[in-house]
Amino acid sequence: MNTPIRRLAVVVMLMFTALLLSTTWIQFVQAEDLRDLPGNRRTLIETYSRDRGAILVDGTAVARSERTDDELGWIRRYDQASRYAHLTGYFSFTYGAGPGLERAANAVLAGTDDSLFYQRVSDLFTGTPPSGASLELTIDPAVQAAAQEALGGRRGAAVALDPRTGAILAMVSSPSYDPNGLSSHQLAAVDRTFAELDEDPDRPLVNRAIGGDLYPPGSTYKLVVAAAALESGDYDPDSELEGGRTYTLPGSSTSLPNFGGAACDPEDRPTLAESVRISCNTSFAWLAGELGADALREQSEEFGFGQELAVPMPVTPSSYPESPDPAQVALTGIGQHEVRVTPLQVAMISAAIANGGSVMTPYVVQTVRDSDLEVIDETDPRELSRAVSPATAEALRDMMVSVVESGSGTAAALPGMSxxxxxGTAEYGTQGAAHGWFTGFAPADDPRIAVAVVVESATDDWSGETGGVVAAPIARAMFEAGAQR
Incomplete structure (x- = not known):
């Protein structure tokens, strides 16, 4: 009789032990994962029960929380919505924090970040409702507006940096969208809005300035090639290059022409400076072959290619191809083949040249303030790398000035300012479409703003819209808005 009872007791003890272990596992090991499940309505409601921090541009909230009478407690509002959509992102009950600062700085905005620990303790003792911290951005509203208005709804992107600090003065991706449609508490309407945006072939939810399908840089990459040539010590601005009307790619019978089929020099021997001014394809293809893939890759990396950056939104690294053959190396010399960049990266190239060769780490959050407006974090400018020497930067600056004064970039010129x-005009695909690029800085003798603009091809077959025609005027508008900062 005692044996069956002992066996039953052992079974009951094992069952209690299993129950205790499973409960402990759920409460302490799986708790965070279960809490963060997308369908956990209780957690979502708890998240919405607090005053989320504002996102500020020049002291004005472009994203803020507003109290509501429904069970969610608060709703996110976005002013000047489409102008700042790719910076703010969205905060949706259905879809959570969308790409932008709402996601990248979610813990700070929600008030759960470790930096806000003492505020949470104080709120607990005083009975103050929990709230998030506010973000003050580096964006210059005038430059941001100029970029968006000048793009005019065309697909593309524009970025502006302060070359001295790396502060992002503008970040525009076009087309844009209205985050208010995703933060609404009309959940059926939110679903429809998200489906429309997600299925839109123009991909308005993608921030083209820092991600998405990266762009071939076209002739803007010639700045990197010229930098590598000058840094090698084998070339100076007056060095003569091979630059006929066409250039036969090594190991092939394919001829690379200059734009419009024109010669770069009567003697087919343009200098490096002249090749930059008129954007000579044949001389840069030849020069890339002389320098080699390793030198170009190294120079690219010194400008920031391959870096895992966060501004704090994650930035897709730009890239130079791993193992190009000689013909492909020549094509990389004009920013083609598999060279791929973000507009932010191209802006960083110009900013480094403007800053004497020093690449500053880009950032968009200047300060973080708690609910009492006390500064709890502030971004200090930080050098990312030394791309080129001051002497090389000065030589490149002079070449870039000649581009705007009398070369392919005259549409970016401003009266009374250097x-x-x-x-750049970058071909892509197989049908001859081409994106228009412009990058540069102003004033050239005391740089305050560095920009990069890309305008995507309007058609599958290129219609003559060069970077000098479509992108340079947008950059001019940005310079005009920001060069006197």
């Missing part, structure tokens, strides 16, 4: 720039 502007430095470089145009």
């Amino acid at each position: 502007v430095a720039g470089k145009t």
Whole structure:
């Protein structure tokens, strides 16, 4: 009789032990994962029960929380919505924090970040409702507006940096969208809005300035090639290059022409400076072959290619191809083949040249303030890398000034101000479509703003819209708005 009872007791003890272990596992090991499940309505409601921090541009909230009478407690509002959508992102009950600062700085905005621990303790003792911290951005509203208005709804992107600090003065991706449609508490309408945006072939939810399908840089990459040539010590601005009407790619019978089929020099021997000014394809293809893939990759990396950056939104690294053959190396010399960049990266190239060769780490959050407006974090400018020497930067600046004064970038010129720039027209796909680029800085002798603009091809077949035609005027508008900062 005692044996069956002992066996039953052992079974009951094992069952209690299993129950205790499973409960402990759920409460302490799986708790965070279960809490963060997308369908956990209780957690979502708890998240919405607090005053989320504002996102500020020049002291004005472009994202803020507003109290509601429904069970969610608060709703996120976005002013000047489409102008700042790719910076703010969205905060949706259905879809959570969308790409932008709402996601990248979610813990700070929600008030759960470790930096806000003492505020949470104080709120607990005083009975103050929990709230998030506010973000003050580096964005210059005038430059942001100029970029968006000048793009005019065309697909593309524009970025502006303060070359001295790396502060992002503008970040525009076009087309944009209205985050208010995703933060609404009309959940059926939110679903419809998200489906429309997600299925839109123009991809308005993608921030083209820092991610998405990266762009071939076209002739803006010639700045990197010229930098590598000058840094090698084998070339100076007056060095003569091979630059006929066409250039036969090594190991092939394919001829690379200059734009419009024109010669770069009567003697087919343009200098490096002249090749930059008129954007000579044949001389840069030849020069890339002389320098080699390793030198170009190294120079690219010194400008920031391959870096895992966060501004704090994650930035897709730009890239130079791993193992190009000689013909492909020549094509990389004009920013083609598999060279891929973000507009932010191209702006960083110009900013480094403007800053004497020093690449500053880009950032968009200047300060973080708690609910009492006390500064709890502030971004200090930090050098990312030394791309080129001051002497090389000065030589490149002079070449870029000539591009705007009398070369391919005259549409970016401003009266009474020296502007430095470089145009680019980047082919992509198989049907001859081409994106228009412009990058540069102003004033050239005391740089305050460095920009990069890309305008995507309007058609599958290129219609003559060069970077100098479509992108340079947008950069000019940005320079005009920001060069006197």
